[in-house]
Amino acid sequence: MVFDKIAFLRKHLQYEEDHMEYEPKELQEMTAAAKEVFKEEKMLIRIKAPIKIFGDIHGQYRDMHQIFATAGRPDKTHYLFLGDYVDRGPHQLETICCLLAWKICYPYQFHMLRGNHETRNINRNYGFWDDLHQRFEVNEAIMLWNEFNALFDWMPVAALINNQILCMHGGVGPTLNSLDQITQIHRPLSDISKYPVAQDLLWADPCLGLSGFTRNTLRGVSYFFGEDVVNDVCKKLNLKLIVRAHQMMPNGHGFFCRRKLVTIFSAPNYYFPDQINMAAIMTLQANLAAGFTLFNPTKNFEEGENEFRQLFNENASTGWGYASRKNLKEPSAMDASTSMTRTC
Ligand SMILES: [Mn+2]
Numbered sequence: 076m077v078f079d080k081i082a083f084l085r086k087h088l089q090y091e092e093d094h095m096e097y098e099p100k101e102l103q104e105m106t107a108a109a110k111e112v113f114k115e116e117k118m119l120i121r122i123k124a125p126i127k128i129f130g131d132i133h134g135q136y137r138d139m140h141q142i143f144a145t146a147g148r149p150d151k152t153h154y155l156f157l158g159d160y161v162d163r164g165p166h167q168l169e170t171i172c173c174l175l176a177w178k179i180c181y182p183y184q185f186h187m188l189r190g191n192h193e194t195r196n197i198n199r200n201y202g203f204w205d206d207l208h209q210r211f212e213v214n215e216a217i218m219l220w221n222e223f224n225a226l227f228d229w230m231p232v233a234a235l236i237n238n239q240i241l242c243m244h245g246g247v248g249p250t251l252n253s254l255d256q257i258t259q260i261h262r263p264l265s266d267i268s269k270y271p272v273a274q275d276l277l278w279a280d281p282c283l284g285l286s287g288f289t290r291n292t293l294r295g296v297s298y299f300f301g302e303d304v305v306n307d308v309c310k311k312l313n314l315k316l317i318v319r320a321h322q323m324m325p326n327g328h329g330f331f332c333r334r335k336l337v338t339i340f341s342a343p344n345y346y347f348p349d350q351i352n353m354a355a356i357m358t359l360q361a362n363l364a365a366g367f368t369l370f371n372p373t374k375n376f377e378e379g380e381n382e383f384r385q386l387f388n389e390n391a392s393t394g395w396g397y398a399s400r401k402n403l404k405e406p407s408a409m410d411a412s413t414s415m416t417r418t419c
Contacts, residue, residue, distance in 0.1 A: 078104035080179045087173035093136050095169050099215040102172070106222040109175045112182045113229040118264075118273075119257040120234045122186055124359040126153040128242065130320030130327075130339035131190065134164025134202065136173065138343050138354060142370055146356055149177045149185050155234055157320035157339065158190020158244035158277070161223075162201035163346050168210065171223070189230035190244040190320070191277040191294075194267055198224070228263035232276045237363060242318040246336075247308050248275025248298050249288050254312055268296070280322060281305070281331045281338075302332040309335055316365075318357065327355025328367050337365075343372035 083105055086095060127146050132139050146152060160174055161167045177185045192198055203223070207216040234242040235254065250256075250271045260273050267274050278297035282289070285301035293299075305317060317336040322329075324340045331338065343354035354370040 078108045080105075080108060080176065083172075084176040084180050087169070087176050093166050093169060095172070097168065097172065097210075099211060099219060102219055103222055105172065105175060105179070106219075106226045108179050110226045110229055112179055113226070113231070115182070116231050117258055118231050118233070118260045118262065119254055120186055120188075120231045121238070122153075122155065122234055122236055124237055124363055125361045126155050126186075126236060126359050128318060128339055128357040128359070129154065129156045129341045130355070131157070131159035131323075131342050131345070132164070132170055132174075133159055133162055133192070133342045133345065134167035134170045134206075135342045135345075136164070136166035136169045138370070138372060139170060139173070139341070142341065142354065142356060145370070146358075146368060150181060153184045153186075155186045155236075155242060156188060157242060157318070158188045158230075159192045159320065160187075160190070161198050161203040161206075162192040164202070164342065167203050167206045175226075186234060187230060188234060188242065188244055189227055189232050189277065193224075193227035193230060194277070195224050195265070224265075225263065228265045232260065232264075232273050233257050236359065239313075239315040239363065240318060240359070241312065241314050241316075243276040244319060245277045245297065245321045246275065246279030246281060246300055246319055247304060247317070248272065248279050248300070251275065251308065252311065278321075281319075281336055283331075302335075305332040305336045315363070323352055324355070325350070325352050327353045327369050328357065341370075343370055 083101065129142070143149065156174065160171045164170065174187060178187055192201065198204060204220055207220050210216070211219060232243060236242065248271060256272050257276070260270050264270065264273060267277060275297050278291065278294055280291060280293065280299050282299035282301060285299055286303050288298040288300050288304065291297045291299050308314065309317070318339065319336065320339050322338050322340065323345050324338055327340050329338045330336070337357065339355055339357050340352070341354045341356055344351055351372070355367050358366045358368065
């Protein structure tokens with residue numbers, strides 16, 4: 076039987092439904108179809124603006140749909156995703172299935188890069204395996220986990236927008252000297268540690284106050300890189316900007332190196348219950364003018380209501396609404412510094 080991609084996509088358009096039932100066979104067929112689509116692409120995909128860019132999603136299915144509802148459905152809008160679809164969040168299988176459904180149906184306007192969580196060592200231990208294991212018989216779970224990871228081995232690791240903006244999940248390492256090096260990475264890429272260029276694209280982090288590279292002690296693999304590295308890489312590869320994800324940002328995005336590098340993070344209220352963070356996506360217009368849209372978490376409606384009540388009560392007592400604005404968290408691009416490091 077031929078995989079019915081339209082029916083599979085339709086299943087994921089019911090936004091209010093965040094738990095989906097899947098047959099192992101349909102997931103096997105879906106991953107096989109998705110793998111064929113990725114095989115048609117290069118390790119470095121070359122795409123054009125206008126485009127909207129997502130950072131990490133990590134199984135936050137409802138939040139992802141909330142962003143689509145505002146930013147535009149993927150059949151009407153060009154998207155680039157910077158990886159980390161699975162692990163940690165509440166609806167990992169739904170998230171990766173929904174994204175792959177869009178990818179299969181709209182391969183030329185829906186672009187997905189690989190994140191460090193789309194690797195076996197990581198998604199065995201940080202949630203995706205457990206999600207599969209809880210839903211399926213163990214033999215089916217093993218088969219599906221292997222199929223998904225075999226598919227991840229074919230995902231591209233970088234994107235170049237209008238020949239000027241390089242996008243990846245993590246960052247850059249000391250062995251990256253040309254874009255051809257990325258294109259020449261052999262696939263399927265099952266052991267990322269054998270390819271330093273790929274490993275750094277998936278794992279590296281920027282670091283304030285650093286010159287050059289140092290071992291990435293936060294991750295245990297790859298490097299931290301300084302602002303001088305961003306300037307050098309942009310010059311060497313003829314780039315205007317580097318766009319990456321991989322680190323939680325309080326306001327969903329953060330600049331580094333005088334806006335030559337930007338971090339995007341699209342999972343609001345991510346993982347750390349002590350800290351509320353917004354999600355952001357980046358919009359690049361055809362002329363490469365950049366903008367950011369910030370999103371509150373979908374699950375925080377009650378907190379918003381409480382804040383409103385508090386504001387209203389204070390208004391009633393003082394008579395002036397603006398006096399209480401000090402209590403509201405104002406989004407600001409400048410305080411979303413990459414010195415804020417969280418592993419993602
Ligand atoms: Mn990551």
